[in-house]
Amino acid sequence: MIERMPPSRKDALKRPTISDVARLAGVGTMTVSRAINGHPYVSESVAKKVQAAIRKLNYTPNAAAQILNGRPSATIGLIVPDLADPFFAVLTHAVQATARQHKYQVWIAASNSDAAIEKLELEQMVRRAVDGILVVSSKPNDTYFKVVTSTGVPMVAIDRPLEGVATDSIEVENYKGSREAVEHLIEHGRKKILCVGYNAQQSTIKQRMLGYREAVEAANLPVLIEVALGPADSLSLGLGKSLLKRVKPDAIFALNNIATLHSIEILNELKIHVPTQIALIGFDDMDAWRVTNPPITVVRQPVQEMGSLAVKILLDRTLSVGKSITRTILPTRLIIRSSCGCPPSAHVHLHVRSS
Amino acid sequence: MIERMPPSRKDALKRPTISDVARLAGVGTMTVSRAINGHPYVSESVAKKVQAAIRKLNYTPNAAAQILNGRPSATIGLIVPDLADPFFAVLTHAVQATARQHKYQVWIAASNSDAAIEKLELEQMVRRAVDGILVVSSKPNDTYFKVVTSTGVPMVAIDRPLEGVATDSIEVENYKGSREAVEHLIEHGRKKILCVGYNAQQSTIKQRMLGYREAVEAANLPVLIEVALGPADSLSLGLGKSLLKRVKPDAIFALNNIATLHSIEILNELKIHVPTQIALIGFDDMDAWRVTNPPITVVRQPVQEMGSLAVKILLDRTLSVGKSITRTILPTRLIIRSSCGCPPSAHVHLHVRSS
DNA sequence: CTGAAAGCGCTTACAG
């Protein structure tokens, strides 16, 4: 027995369309459309027949067709440099949670800190008609952002403001947070504080470096900076050398999680004790910093709040294009654990989240 | 001066269409379409005019319209339970990297281990016409997967096979990896090995528990399991009690990263020394386990390979629907550090990735 | 090599 395909079909499997539903329910496609979209003016009996047909066919509207008709997609895009960094992972989580409360989906994309990929993701999101884009940009001065704004898709810049385009942005007090951290080390009597990190050209890192520099200079201490221009991986060895041979610091200020991780790694390897021989404070917090020995004192960013606020600002913008651009700067918080030299006991608590 | 809007337009801003390009280039829309898609039979002079118009207008094709015409979207979906878990973060990274090599985009979504969200994400992806879906399912027996397969969108199950639908899957030797880990603890002379974790109902966790159980039973040691049914958060305290009051174990086998984290937290708080008083091995690796004191011995999954292979299998499936279903089971590896009782010195290396 | 016609699946006015 030979199976015969309808000639116009290319695939055996196909999603049911609104016409299929209409036919099965014995009504016109318009009625189905109205029933789906909760339009009034549909008699109850008809609505029920339509619902039954929809369920029977497992019908879901074709998003492409809806979008082509100008309907919002109820989707926002989120572009982050690196999902493996806990900061962005938590940010993403918060964005998603907040978006869901507003019945929006989030299309997440990672750029790997690569401007070309970032541009591609942006382009895809525009082509796919997301209603707005949240972006932690790896290249805030990319001209492509202008193209995006010209299409009318609203953007909100998180962590790093965009240059050359007027968009809402959410930042953190990178300068102040760093300055406080370094001052804390100074209060502990540290005299040779080394600042280490990566991606020196990035705006947040620049601000953190500045915070370090001004704190140290204000105390008449030497400025000791070892920050790689590019992304992580290569500093480890260089840092090891700096520590031992050149600088012999009595404290380290690490500019982000990876820098903190690498610092601890080297210190362990060289059997340098923290905090007695070298104190350590890192920018950015993560779970594991609670369980290292000693636990790491950090500058914590209000990640959840950043993500959640970003969504709200973006959705607001979606509704009212005309409103003036906002710039939000959130405070950081110094979380004292014991790598800075503070006594450990006071800070060991068992936190059980109750949500 | 009153600005007049073209009456048919709803928004001031709008993306240029293929007609705009055609008009500007002085050709028909078909010619533009052909030029864009690299079709032959377009005279070079015309092609150039079209390209110029495209660039001038910053034209990009409307994805919705293309999809409606049945063109593949060059996008695959990826659904994971939780992006904040390093395992999934790295998996996601690998998926993306491999997809990019094949010119595919990845639409990432997190389900928060919530079946309802997972279903919603699946539905969205189908509605949005992704070419295939990679899923780490939080509810592998969800009937909705049948709906997805009925639409013809191929799926590949990662980490946890789907029940009731025939899809390719990639798993890991959870049983064997766990059994080896526990046997390693036994070789160290440990007699009271406690197995802790969360999500007891999940297939991978079940297999890991089984590996633990059979290793312990084979050695005539007591079976000591403290595994919560639901997700993390609540066990910490319970575990603390178990340790001290009830069980007094001399080793812990933690079933995943969170369980390992919580274990260390409790042990630190109770000032129980690892590995002398209690040895510890965790399932799943992450960067921070290298820098804790002591560094944590773990069962490592080949995360990169899982992600990369999953993409290849999925894209393969995209091309040839008929091929028979594959099931791939990848080996784990016991990474010896020192929390298990092994001497530390031999394993301290400085790894500098050269990529 | 190039274009007018028809249609992808839906929805927005427009008529009943």
Next chain:
DNA sequence: CTGAAAGCGCTTACAG
């Protein structure tokens, strides 16, 4: 309350 017509932006045959 309901449906036939026209169109969203593109592409697949069909004619030149």
